[in-house]
Amino acid sequence: MIGKQTKGRGFRKLLDYLAEREDAQLIGGNMSGRNARELAREFKLSRQLNSDADRVVYHVSLSTAKGDKLDDEKWCEIGDRYMKEMGFDANQFVIFRHHNTDDDHIHIAASRIRMDTGLVVHDSWDYVRSEKVLRQIEQDYDLVQVQGSREKLNRTPSTGQIRRIIREQEEYSSGKRDTPPERTIKEQIQQTIDSARVDNPQMPLLIMRLQSAGISVRAGFTRNGKSKGISYEKDGIAFSGSQLGAAYTFPGLQKHRGIDYQPERDDARIEHLLNNPVGQAVESEPLINAIAHNKAQIPTTDQPKLTPNHIAELYKYYSADLHSLLVTDRDKEIALLALLDNQPDQKVEEILLASPAGWTHDEAKALVLIALLRLASNKQQERIKAGVAGEEVQHLEKELSLNYSVSSPASSADLAPPALPFTPPPEDESKRRVLQYYLTQKRGISNYLVEPLQRQGLGYIDQQENVVFIKRDLNGSKSGALVWDTHCQDNRCTEYLDSDRSEGWFHLKLGGEAEDKIERVFLCSSPIDALSLAEIDIQGHKGQPPVRTMYMAVDDPDNLPVELLRNISRIGLAFNNDDLGNETSLVVQEKLPQAKRIAPSGLTWNEILIEQQQQQQEIVEQKQRSRGFSR
Structure with a gap:
């Protein structure tokens, strides 16, 4: 019901x-x-x-x-x-x-x-x-248990599916059917995860395998690396990890399924995979089944040699979304990504040997050295061995015809690079009207909010066709970006891959004067729900709210402008009406005891906004039909 x-x-x-x-x-x-x-x-x-x-x-x-x-x-x-x-x-x-x-x-x-x-x-x-x-x-009342209207992850078999399974089982048992009943989507997801995890892969590799097998994965993390949850979707049917079982939650994958997860190493790659999913491969299911059958182990430092299958698999993993680059530039990026994953130098060289460029061992080693120098120059994560001189690396680059400018080891090791301001991903301006139409016609947000959102570059479609919302600090400086999957039922976003993770939030202010003190704050689960709640607030007041009000999307309860919020008495915890939203509210209330939970009556505020507008439209149409009939 x-x-x-x-x-x-x-x-x-x-x-x-x-x-x-x-x-x-x-x-x-x-x-x-x-x-x-x-x-x-x-x-x-x-x-x-x-x-x-x-x-x-x-x-x-x-x-x-x-x-x-x-x-x-x-x-x-x-x-x-x-x-x-x-x-x-x-x-x-x-x-x-x-x-x-x-x-x-x-x-x-x-x-x-x-x-x-x-x-x-x-x-x-x-x-x-x-x-x-x-x-x-x-x-x-002996009724079929169905998914809640707002619980899109809580899928249960329909009456028709149950009847089909019973009928096919009876036919199979009586010999009228050659194959047993088809497994449910839930069982298919569970079995695929079980097969893909037997070699105890790192978390990004598990996600890549599932994506290749046609299973979409969503995951979120707090700033300190704590999981916000994980869910899986296949053929349009989704399940949270807990609905599959304790072993399929994010912590359960590590505790019960042996998945290797280290936040510092894995989070960037996970975000990259979530924003740029690996396409389903024809050979993916046989490959995953082969991994499960052989229980092959991904090599560690104790296993210096990779099998050919794993070399190819890791090369494919690191080359995801790099296919538009020339092969030399692509392999340069692959070497960098593998090193960021804390892969040993020798393993990175073996991965590069799987490149279609056909590198020799010396050339692969040179690519690794160049990647190490790049890390040392830009991120201070590695120091180049003292015996490697800048002239040698320049010679290696010349041999490989690589046009990448490398700093000398001394300067890169001793001088920290200046902090660069966040550069938002470039907008595809040709799609501005597309987003405007979608937000106004499909999501119920008025042009009163959409027009300044687009004019200020705070919401747009980028050149990779991602819907992007920009995060800003309290001074208005752009500090990061969020990517929104419009098909996601809970509207939550993922961090843009190149965001610097400094303090910043998607937020907007309405009511009063620009210089007025903020008197009300609503904390929401996503930018689209912050906009929706602002729209509902405007409609409720038949115009601007009477006092200066901030609507803020909080993607991490451990990252809040506490100094600002501590002095505001009217704070609404308007997070989604689900387990994560409720848990987030409890965390925030520990920091801000004056805050009050105001959950939407549905899952998200955008759903409530759309329902209200549809109901108003139906009432108008009913009145118009009544008038027409009376004539």
């Missing part, structure tokens, strides 16, 4: 919508009114008990899985029970049943003001509570 909750201000518009749908039935509740006008008048009784309360209208739709049908009596029982367990045991409410879709469903309109005390029903964690109530109702 799926539950969708929204809150609003006006009863009459909602009641008109519920009552005037084709074949709408008023089947239950605790009110005497029999039409929208009578019910709206009756709801005024509770509103008079608390005239100062805002957003007192509560609307929830409950729908069963396809194939499950309930009669009016059962729906009334479920509606009454749901409202009581959600804390509406002394509130006015009415139940309508609609038949306009294939899914059997009801709508409940209620007042959030209690008739006994005049207080508003507490709505903290209402999404989490709703899901618990619905899961129990499914069990008690």
Whole structure:
């Protein structure tokens, strides 16, 4: 059973919508009114008990899985029970049943003001509570357990899938079928992970193998390297690690599956793979199965020689997204990336020998030396051995026809390079209108917010077709970038590969004057939800908010402008209504005790914004149809 909750201000518009749908039935509740006008008048009784309360209208739709049908009596029982367990045991409410879709469903309109005390029903964690109530109702009424409307990662087999599996198993057992039932997507993902991990690879290599096998991976990390979680998707069906089992969570992969993960070594490569996934290879599944069958070990310093298969695999791994470069430039980058992964020099040379350029051993060694010099010059991560002179390296470069300027070992080892300002990825200006259309027409963000976002270069599509949001410090200086996958259900972003990870956040300010002190702050899970909440705020105030307000996307609860926030009393923890959002809120509340949790009634604020706009549009269309009919 799926539950969708929204809150609003006006009863009459909602009641008109519920009552005037084709074949709408008023089947239950605790009110005497029999039409929208009578019910709206009756709801005024509770509103008079608390005239100062805002957003007192509560609307929830409950729908069963396809194939499950309930009669009016059962729906009334479920509606009454749901409202009581959600804390509406002394509130006015009415139940309508609609038949306009294939899914059997009801709508409940209620007042959030209690008739006994005049207080508003507490709505903290209402999404989490709703899901618990619905899961129990499914069990008690023998209904198919389905994914929550906001839990896109919580996939369960549909009724049709269950029937297919039972039918195919019976056919296989009776000899009418040559093969057993096809494994579920969940089982396929689990088996692929089990096969890809047997040689205890490093975390980036595991992710690369899964991507090659057609499994999308999402992961996030805090600044201190703590995992924010991991999820997997295949054929459009996604699962969080915990839904696959404890061994498939980010910590579980390390503890139970032997995956090697070191934040300093792996995070940059993981982010690169998330932003630039490896394409599915035809041979990927046989390759992963072969790895599992042979239990071949990725060489360590105790195993100086790599097998040909692993050489080719590692070369492919490091060359991901480098195919546009000339082979010499590509191999130069591969050597650098392998060294950044703490691969021994000899192993890097062996990887380079797999290049289509056909390097000799001496040439591969020269490429490694050049990469070491580059590290020493730019990042101070390695020091070149004293015996390697700048003239020798220049000679090696000349032999390889490499046009890369190298500093002398002395200067690179002793002088730290000056810190360079963050350079945002270049915008593809030809796609500016594409993003504007998408944000305004598909995501509900008005041009009032989109136009300055694009004009200031804070949101755009880059030349690699990534949607990029720019992070800034509190002085407005650009300090990093976030990449947004528009298909991601929770709207969370990943750090752009070349971001310097200095303090910075995507944020915008509205209301008051530019010089005014910030009086309200909303902390969100993503830039798109910060924009959505700002849009909702503007609509709620019918214009700019009355005081200076900041809307900020926080991708790491350990990276907050605490000095600023400590002196602000009105802070809303508007993170996504999911486990990660709730956990993030608890972490922030430890640092900022005055902050209050204000979770969206759905998973994200953008979903709430879109739902509100769709509901308003449906009401307008219904009125237009009514006027046309009356003529």
